[in-house]
Amino acid sequence: MSPSGIDADPRILGQLLAAQSTLSVFSARQRMGEFMHRAVEGMPGVASCAVCLPGGARPRLGGEPAAECAACDVPDGDIDHDPGHPCRLASRANMRVFPLRTQDRHFGFLLLQVEERERYAPYEPFVGNLANGLAVNIERQWHRDRLEAANVELRRHRDHLEELVKERTAALQLGLERARHLNAVLRAIRNVNQLITRARDRDRLLQEACAILAETRGFRCVWFVAVTPDGRFEAAAEAGIGAAFARVRAQLERGELPECCRRALASATPVVVADPVANCGACPVAPQYRDTAGLAVAMRHLGKTYGVLVAALPAEMADDAGELSLFCEVAGDLAFALYDIDLGRQHQRAEAASGRLQEQFQQAQKMEAVGRLAGGVAHDFNNLLSIILSNCSFALEGLGEGDPRREEITDIKEAGERAANLTRQLLSFSRRQMLQPRVLDLNGLITDLHKMLPRLLGEDIAIVLALAPTLGLVRADPGQLEQVIVNLAVNARDAMPDGGRLLVETADVELDEDYVRRHVTGAVGPFVRLTVSDTGCGMDPETQAKVFEPFFTTKEKGKGTGLGLSTVYGIVKQSNGFIWVYSEPGRGATFKVYLPRVTSAEQPWRPANGAETLRGGDETILLVEDDAEVRAAATRALRNLGYRVLEADGLEAARRVAASAAAIQLLLTDVVMPGGSGREVGLAVTAAHPAAKVLYMSGYTDNAILHHGVLEPGVAFVQKPFTPDVLGRKVREVLDGGDPGPPA
Amino acid sequence: MDRSPRPAVMGFTDELFPTGTHMCLIYDHEDERRGVIGRFLDAGLQAREKVAYFADTMAPVEVAAWLRDMGVDVPRQGNAPGFSITVAEKTYCPDGRFAPEAMLSTLRAYHQSVVDQGYPGGRVSGEMSWALRGIPGSDRLMEYEALVNDVLATHPITAVCQYDARRFDGAAIFDVLKVHPMMIVHGRIVRNPYYLQPHEFLQPAR
Numbered sequence: 001m002s003p004s005g006i007d008a009d010p011r012i013l014g015q016l017l018a019a020q021s022t023l024s025v026f027s028a029r030q031r032m033g034e035f036m037h038r039a040v041e042g043m044p045g046v047a048s049c050a051v052c053l054p055g056g057a058r059p060r061l062g063g064e065p066a067a068e069c070a071a072c073d074v075p076d077g078d079i080d081h082d083p084g085h086p087c088r089l090a091s092r093a094n095m096r097v098f099p100l101r102t103q104d105r106h107f108g109f110l111l112l113q114v115e116e117r118e119r120y121a122p123y124e125p126f127v128g129n130l131a132n133g134l135a136v137n138i139e140r141q142w143h144r145d146r147l148e149a150a151n152v153e154l155r156r157h158r159d160h161l162e163e164l165v166k167e168r169t170a171a172l173q174l175g176l177e178r179a180r181h182l183n184a185v186l187r188a189i190r191n192v193n194q195l196i197t198r199a200r201d202r203d204r205l206l207q208e209a210c211a212i213l214a215e216t217r218g219f220r221c222v223w224f225v226a227v228t229p230d231g232r233f234e235a236a237a238e239a240g241i242g243a244a245f246a247r248v249r250a251q252l253e254r255g256e257l258p259e260c261c262r263r264a265l266a267s268a269t270p271v272v273v274a275d276p277v278a279n280c281g282a283c284p285v286a287p288q289y290r291d292t293a294g295l296a297v298a299m300r301h302l303g304k305t306y307g308v309l310v311a312a313l314p315a316e317m318a319d320d321a322g323e324l325s326l327f328c329e330v331a332g333d334l335a336f337a338l339y340d341i342d343l344g345r346q347h348q349r350a351e352a353a354s355g356r357l358q359e360q361f362q363q364a365q366k367m368e369a370v371g372r373l374a375g376g377v378a379h380d381f382n383n384l385l386s387i388i389l390s391n392c393s394f395a396l397e398g399l400g401e402g403d404p405r406r407e408e409i410t411d412i413k414e415a416g417e418r419a420a421n422l423t424r425q426l427l428s429f430s431r432r433q434m435l436q437p438r439v440l441d442l443n444g445l446i447t448d449l450h451k452m453l454p455r456l457l458g459e460d461i462a463i464v465l466a467l468a469p470t471l472g473l474v475r476a477d478p479g480q481l482e483q484v485i486v487n488l489a490v491n492a493r494d495a496m497p498d499g500g501r502l503l504v505e506t507a508d509v510e511l512d513e514d515y516v517r518r519h520v521t522g523a524v525g526p527f528v529r530l531t532v533s534d535t536g537c538g539m540d541p542e543t544q545a546k547v548f549e550p551f552f553t554t555k556e557k558g559k560g561t562g563l564g565l566s567t568v569y570g571i572v573k574q575s576n577g578f579i580w581v582y583s584e585p586g587r588g589a590t591f592k593v594y595l596p597r598v599t600s601a602e603q604p605w606r607p608a609n610g611a612e613t614l615r616g617g618d619e620t621i622l623l624v625e626d627d628a629e630v631r632a633a634a635t636r637a638l639r640n641l642g643y644r645v646l647e648a649d650g651l652e653a654a655r656r657v658a659a660s661a662a663a664i665q666l667l668l669t670d671v672v673m674p675g676g677s678g679r680e681v682g683l684a685v686t687a688a689h690p691a692a693k694v695l696y697m698s699g700y701t702d703n704a705i706l707h708h709g710v711l712e713p714g715v716a717f718v719q720k721p722f723t724p725d726v727l728g729r730k731v732r733e734v735l736d737g738g739d740p741g742p743p744a
Numbered sequence: 745m746d747r748s749p750r751p752a753v754m755g756f757t758d759e760l761f762p763t764g765t766h767m768c769l770i771y772d773h774e775d776e777r778r779g780v781i782g783r784f785l786d787a788g789l790q791a792r793e794k795v796a797y798f799a800d801t802m803a804p805v806e807v808a809a810w811l812r813d814m815g816v817d818v819p820r821q822g823n824a825p826g827f828s829i830t831v832a833e834k835t836y837c838p839d840g841r842f843a844p845e846a847m848l849s850t851l852r853a854y855h856q857s858v859v860d861q862g863y864p865g866g867r868v869s870g871e872m873s874w875a876l877r878g879i880p881g882s883d884r885l886m887e888y889e890a891l892v893n894d895v896l897a898t899h900p901i902t903a904v905c906q907y908d909a910r911r912f913d914g915a916a917i918f919d920v921l922k923v924h925p926m927m928i929v930h931g932r933i934v935r936n937p938y939y940l941q942p943h944e945f946l947q948p949a950r
Contacts, residue, residue: 011938018921018938021929025909025917027772034914 008122012043016126020133027141029053036110036134040127045120046112052087053100053108053138065089065113087111096124098131102139110134185326188216192330196337200344202226203235205337210239213330219311220292221285224299225252225261226307226338233257234307247284258283261308264296270328271296272318293318297328299335306338370550378423382699383630385423385721388416390633393724397640420721423699425483425567435477435574436717438605439598442474442481442506442528443467449485453502457489460499467506472528472597478605480571487564488532488591495536495589505531508597522578526597533590539583547581568593614728616641619665619735622657622692624648624681626673630720634668634697637724638731651676651684658688665691666735671698695734697722749900752865755787756780756931763865764900766893767933768924770917772909780931781869782814784904789817789827794863796854798832798870801908826863833874842881844888848895855899867902873911889923890942904928 019039026032033051040049050069068089087109090097098110110131114120191212199205206224213222221240228234233252238245248258259280263271273279273294280286280294289312299306309331317323392413399406446467453463474481485504492502509529516522539547546552548569568591572579576596583589621643625631628649635645646661648654650673658664667685671678682694699720716737718730749762756779771777781797788795799807807829811818819827836847851868858866875882889905896903907920921927925939 011940014937014939018927018936019918021934021936022770022917022921022927025770025772025929026914028910031909031914031917035918036914038915038918 008126009044012123013126015039016123016130020130023130023133023137024140026137027144029138029141032134032137032141036130039130040110040112043112043120043123043127045114045116045118045123047094047115048113050111051108051134052111065092065095069111096120096127098128100131100135100138102135105139105142107135107138182322184216185323188213189326189330189333191216192333196333196340199337200341202338202341203237205334205341206235206237207239209330209334210237213311214239219313220289222309222311223248224307224309224334225257227257227265227305229304231257231265231305240312241285241288244285244288251284257308258310260294260296260310264298264308264310265305267298269297270324272324274315274318276312291315295324295327297331299331299338301332301335301339304335304339306335309334366549374423374427378427378699380699381423382420382720383627385416385420386699387627387629387633389413389420389721389723390637392416394633394636416721422563423721424719425563435480437475437477437575439473439475439600439602440478440481441471441604442530442595443471444604444606445478445481446485446504446506446530449482450504453486453489456486457493457502458499461493461496462501464501464503465505466503468508470508471506472508472526473600473604474528474575474595475598475600476575476577476595477571480575484568484571484593485530485532487568488593491564491591492532492534492536492589495534495538500535500588503531503533505529505533507531509594511594522594523596527577527594528597530593530595531590532593533588535588538585538587538589539581540585544581544583548579614641614725615732616643616728617732617735618642618644620644620646620661620663621666621668621731622646622648622654622661622664622685624650624654624667624669624673624678624685625697626650626670626675630670633724634727637727638668640724641728641731643731650674651681654681655684655688658685661689663691664689665693666731667692667694668731669694669696671696693734693737695731697727750865752793752867752902753787753791754902754933755783755785755790756928757933759933761902761926761933762900763867763902764896765902765926766896766924767904767926767928768920769869769904769906769928770909770920771906776931777906777908778810778814780928781904781906782811782816784867784869785811786814786816788865788867788902791864792826793865793867794854794858794861795827795866796868797829798835798868799829800832800871800874804829804831825861832870832872833877833879835870836874837879837881840880842875842879842884842888844881844884844891847888848891851892851895851901851903852899855901858901865900865902867904869904869906871906871908873906873908876911886919886923887946889920890940890945893923893925893942 016039019035023032023035026035033053036051037049040046043049048066052069052072072088087097089095089111090109094114096112096114098112100107100109110127112120112127192209195205195208195212199208206226210222210224213219219240221238223238223241223245224236225233226235233255236245236249236252238248241248251258257265259282260271260273271294273296276283276286276289276292276294286294291314292312293315294310294312295318296308296310298308309327311327313323392409395409396406396413399409446465450463450465457463489502489504492500496502507529509527511522511524511527513524516524543554548565550563550566552566569579572593572595577594579591579593581589581591621638623631623634623638623645625634625647626649631647631649635647638645646657646664648657652675654667654669654676664685667682667689669678669681669685673681678696678698682696686692686694693716695716695718697718697720716730716734718727722730749764751760752763752765754761769777769780771780785795785797797804797807802810808818835850836842838846854868855866872885875885892903905920905924907917909917912920921936921938922940922945923942925936927934927936
């Protein structure tokens, strides 16, 4: 029972309790206001009610206060920040105004217009609780709204975060793909570099590099075109194209470079062809590469272009700057490899040339050794032969025609002459023979020799001359040059035991650098070529390699000295020429002698008439010779011709004789003597007798009066061994000739 | 035929309530509704009761789908002898208008089928928002709800009537309280102190 003495109606209390239980179901203020209004309207003692919820429901009061309630100007939508506006009806006596308030917020009012206070009074506390419950529910909903807003914001952040994670994951995935690709690239570069370090063959290098790049780089195809420095096609290799590449190769062999190659060769940067199908119409393989991009880059190293590297790759890879850079790097590496292979080839060629030079050097050393040996014995040997030959001549002069001793002495003389010839050949191949070069016409020399060649070669060998109608002149020792032709002819004869044909040709030739490079030796310029060919048994390469070596012979023992061709070689070399042999077994041999062509105003040399009678004289001759027997032989030969001979055995004796003699017309002196050379003798004698002419004699001069084996101009010389006839003719020639003084 | 109530498992609460309990679910959130109703139907199926659902905001197939998502063993075809999902409007207003008497007869017949078919019980739940579309007779909904209490007393079908507090206005919701002896608030069953016996509710206002 209430203080008023009126009991509360349980049904009304149930109504209020049910309302309180259900309030929490609502989230919308509108619905809460409606529900609350229905819950309290019609309560005992209440005339009208209102739930004032700005921003939510604002059911107004009815009846008398309705106008004033309706005039309330608290704006809608301001409740979150409303500090708790006063209700202007609160002070009215018949109004029960319940603030809808929590500790922190004020949302509005529940207003009851009470007309019967006593009847209403029992419900007052329940209505108050209901108002509080409504406030709490509003605030809870207010928090829920904010929570929901926060959740929305949170979801937004979460979604954003998820987006970020997706982006990062995608970026990471991209990074991983990139890393995988780079790994493949590095593997390709490593494989190519390994290939480069071991590759020694260009074609193999290019082929294997193509295969590596196609396998490890994800290229649809790879091909190389190697070109010469002037852009001509040299070689090509491919991987990933197969048989269709034959059409590209055919195009290349016709000299037609594909468009991408031409552009790459003209560019310092790689050429990217976006759509090969559309942009490489003339290329036979382009239609195979739909959805790809073409990439072409010139392979260059140290400014030299070696070719073009071409690839078809997935279009997206062609846009990657790193990909392009690595592609260029591979092209550069391969260019370096091609450069290295070139270098290796050049090195091999140089080594081969060096080997040939080494062989020539060894040959020269061998010749030098033999030459020294020959020179060493030639001096004494020739002195001995001079004595033998002179004394044979003297002995024969003293014997009657029918004297039986005459034949024996003649045999001795002929043996001496063969020995002299052998000595001369020894000096010739070792290039220590004294040369007396003359400007001469080789055709004339051959024509003169042609008369005696049939006797030398025999009837079974036909001799054919093919001489150039006009031929340049050469400077050579005529006697030595005859020796060359005779020795080559004799060599040919021995190669044709059953007969054959000997062809002797002459021609003017110009040798260029290419010839010199191919033959290692020789010189660029005008030459006269003497060619001696036979139709004999020929030679194998091993024989050819040794054919000019001294004492090398294919003839049976006792039939050859092994000096014939080595003499030829020595004479030719000493005459500043060179010789080559071409031969094959069973197909004959051809020797080509090249002698420098000269231009000279001199009249070409012609041989003296050998039939001229030997003349003597009464001039005074000073004979200087350290070998007493040679001196005696020479003195006798000269005196037999009527000359007055003064003798001396060396420089000092010569001085004394010269000092005491009234006149000396000719000094005949040995060149190599102990105590003073022939040159010093000449100077000393001509100092005392300026009009005296000088004639040197020697078996081996060792450069005492020679310059590189060639007699100096104006110097008269007679070669030991000599016969009285040879000596007499030479003395007469000098006495009748110009004014050969001593060498300067 | 034994028509006496017996304890039934509601599913969304541990407390047992007698069959024939008439409850209203006043809800403001879909998740809350699905949680309560899903468990309620599942408990019925688990108890091998005959179960019927009257759908309004969702098509029957959608209801079946969310029930399956919740783990409720819904027959593959949706409807089966012991379980049915029908369109609420067609169930409540089969002739295009709402007639409380007809629907009450339907309830009685449903209960009879439960008994005849040997089910240990029957339960139904219906979405009531169809009544907001101005269908003729829908203004008699509260009258119907009041009379349901009498029918269920003799034909104990356990029933949950669903009222969406976002769609029914506050005053209507308050009236719903008058005709349901039990309210489900936030998943709990509350005995309604404001409940009026059918004859009280239906007597003319003084």
